[in-house]
Every structure is written in structure tokens, then in C-alpha cells.
Amino acid sequence: MSPGLIFGTFLAYTLVIFAISWITSRKADNQSFFIGNRKSPWFVVAYGMIGASLSGVTFISIPGWVGTTHFTYFVIVLGYVVGYAVISTVLLPVYYKLNLTSIYAYLNKRFGNRAYKTGSVFFLISRIIGASFRMYLVVSVLQVFVFDYFHIPFWVTVVFFIILIQLYTMKGGIKTIVWTDTLQTTFMLASVMVTIGLILSQMDVSLTVMIKEVWKSDLSTILVTDANSKQNFIKLFLSGMFITIVMTGLDQDMMQKNLSCKNLKDARKNMTTLSLILVPVNLVFLFLGAVLYIYAAQYNLQLPEQSDHLFPLIAFKHIGIVAGIVFIIGLISAAYSSADSALTALTTSFSIDIMEYDKKYGANENLLKKKRQTIHLMMALIIIFVIILFGLINNQAVIAQLFTLAGYTYGPLLGLYAFGLFTKIEVKDSYIPIVALVAPVLSWLISHYSIQMFHGYEIGFELLIINGLFTFIGLLLIRKQHKTV
Secondary structure, eight states: OOHHHHHHHHHHHHHHHHHHHHHHTTTOOHHHHHHGGGOBOHHHHHHHHHHHHHHHIIIIIHHHHHHHHTTTHHHHHHHHHHHHHHIIIIIHHHHHHTTOSSTTHHHHHHTOHHHHHHHHHHHHHHHHHHHHHHHHHHHHHHIIIIITTTTOOHHHHHHHHHHHHHHHHTTTTHHHHHHHHHHHHHHHHHHHHHHHHHHHHHHTOOHHHHHHHHHHSGGGOOOBOOTTSTTBHHHHHHHHHHHHIIIIITOHHHHHHHTTBSSHHHHHHHHHHHHHHHHHHHHHHHHHHHHHHHHHHHTTOOOOSSGGGHHHHHHHHTSOHHHHHHHHHHHHHHHHHHHHHHHHHHHHHIIIIISOHHHHHTTOHHHHHHHHHHHHHHHHHHHHHHHHHHHHHOOSOHHHHHHHHHHHHSHHHHHHHHHHHHOOEEEOGGGHHHHHHHHHHHHHHHHHTHHHHTTTOOOOTTHHHHHHHHHHHHHHHTEEEEEEO
């Protein structure tokens, strides 16, 4: 498939996104940008959130990851379901009861201003890292297969992508994203199904036969019982549950979509529907990964150095033009779906939580809009810088990096919310930033020396839980004596 055709497909798809943006952002105001005027249909939000939850990480990394970790990721997905249940029953009622625009305002009501700012800053760091990783993955693939052909530098590619996302999200914000996510989810899922069909057709194998072949192979291994392994099924299940709680329930990006629903009942429907749909969807991605590796083995293909490049390599080079077009649409859908909502959420959190523009300029719609758009541009520039930086240092599977970093940056949020929701203890608010910094450092030390300290036990994604526990203990240490709420 020629780079020119790939680029043309990308431009055509982008024009469709801009058309949706234009339609949905008409008469949009600041409340449209922040919470969609609380008029988003829950079923549209639920469907669109599939794409935002999966992103380019799932689209490329999960299939590539099957080669080394097999189907063990599916245990994490099962943990997701429990995590979504916790969000639906514990967190969403709190957010709606307090009528929040930014979920971190809860920390202000429960602990005080220092906790509020600390939670907001940790989200900003977490989401900038996560969104940049996801965009880096997509941009790096397109750079290798398209833009290198035109001798376009990586940094130019990055700037080009972010400018496009900046343009179509600046006006409508979450009101636009709810609908663009719906389109992007559709294309992402369709591309995976079509790719599987094209590969099976070329191999002259039926779906039933391939399912049996995958099931018989080592690639379908789901449960690892070795307690010292990072892939131990208990570790993965608990990690999946807590990753969902923090990376969805304590994440302004994901919760902003939920808060755009009309009421708590609709938001809960959205969350339950999403959790149930993600199970078979992720299983399809794992199946695709197994199919890719079986295909590569049958045709004696040399596997790429980076497992993230296996899917694009086969789509672009081996199964025809249709597959290439389908892949590029799915990939761009995944990239846009995660990056656009992240940029909107970062703008919302910085504007409301850090700068408090809603309090300062809430009565002046035009001035608030100008301030918000300035922050929107600033966040885009920061993401550009971080993506380029990742291009210089990346050396392992993107999804592993993403979850490892999330263990450090989301851990303090987990501890803060758990302490706030499940205890009535008052703490010294001024010491909370110190606790939130010390907890990740202690977590890193334990993770780094776990093999020596715990007789071969290697800490994996459960790092998030450990980090949250350290934060919880730290809050106990700074409690106010003999005072309860």
C-alpha cells in the first residue's frame, strides 16, 4: 500500500471528523465544552467511551503483546468489570450529588484546598503522560509507514496531528467529543473485524477452525499461577480492578463524559453497558493478536523488533490495499478518540481546578471562553513536547509503560479518594502534598528491590495498589487528633 494512499485516507477521515465537529459545536457555550450541557444520551456516551477506553494502545499494543504475554491480559479485563461496578455504585453518586464539573472539587470539600490542588496536579501529570503515550504510539507507526517516505521529520508529524485535534475540539469540547467518539468507535471495531476476515480469507481458513487453532496454541494461555510472575492471575485481576477505578473513576477525562449525561441513573446505565461490552471487545483484540502471530509463522515473516509494529506491518505489507485502508482508519480513530477527550479534560481541569476561571469569570461568558481557549492551546503545546520526548526515550511496549507510569501518578489519587470516602477522619490538609510525593517514591523503591526483598517476587501492575496504600497510611499519620467529620 502506497504512503500516498494511506495519507489520502487519513485526510478523508479527518474531514468527516471536522464535519461532525462543525455540526455539534454550533451554539456551543462554556457549559457545552465542560459538561455538554448535561444533555448527552447515555447510550451514545457508553458506545463512544469504548473507543476512548481502548485507544491506540489497545488497537496496536494488545495484539502485539500476545506474543509474549499470551491471553493473560484478559484477566485484567475481567478485573475491569468489577472496577466499573465500584465506579457506578460508589463514585458516580458522589459526583452527581455534589453537582461537580471537575471531579477533583470533591477533594476540596472533603479535605481542603491543598488536597484539591494536589489531586488536580496528579491528574494533569497522569493524563498528559497517558495521552502523549497513546498519541506517540499512533504517530510513530504512521511516521514509519508514511511520513518517512515523504522525508517529513517526526516532530512535524506530531505538530500536524495535535493541531488537527486542537481545531476540532476547541469550540465544542465534550459536546463534540461524545459524537465523534461514536464514529471513531465504529470504525475502530469494524477495522479489527474486517482485518481478521481478510487474514482468514488469505489463509483459506474458516473462523471456526482458527478459533480452535488459537485455543490449542500456547498463545491462548490465560491463567498464570506462579506467584512470583508479573502475569499471576490474582495480581492481574486486582490490578485491572484498581486500574479501572483510578484511570476511569478518578480521571477527569473519562468522568467528564459520564457527567455530561442527564442524571445519575443514565450515567450508571452508561457505565454498566460499557463494562459488559469491553469484555468481548478486548477478547476480539486478543484473538486478532493470536491470528497475526499464526499468520506470521505460517508465511515465515520476520517479526518486527517492536511488537507494536506487527499489526501495521501485516496490514500494510501483506494482506492487500483494503486491509491497509481499514487499518489506517481504525488506527486514526483510536488516536483521535483518546487524544481529543484528553485535551478537553486537561483544559477543563486546569481552567477550573488550578486557575479557577469558573469562579473568576463565570459571569462573563466571552472572557471565560477566551481564557479556556488559551489553556486549550497551552495543553496542546505541552502534549507536543512530551510526545517528541517519548520519541527519544521509548524502549519497551507502550502499554506496559503506560500502566507502570499510571501506578505512580494515579496511586496518590486512589489513596486520597479511598481515605475520603471510607473514613471520616480529618487530616492536616497542608501535609497532603508531601504524602502524595512520598508514596510514589516508596512504591518505586519497593518495586525496584522487590526481587531481593521478597525472595524472587516481582511487582507488576499491583504497584498501583501499593502506591495507594502508602498514601492511605500517610494520611493516617497526618490525621488531626480527636476530631472526626
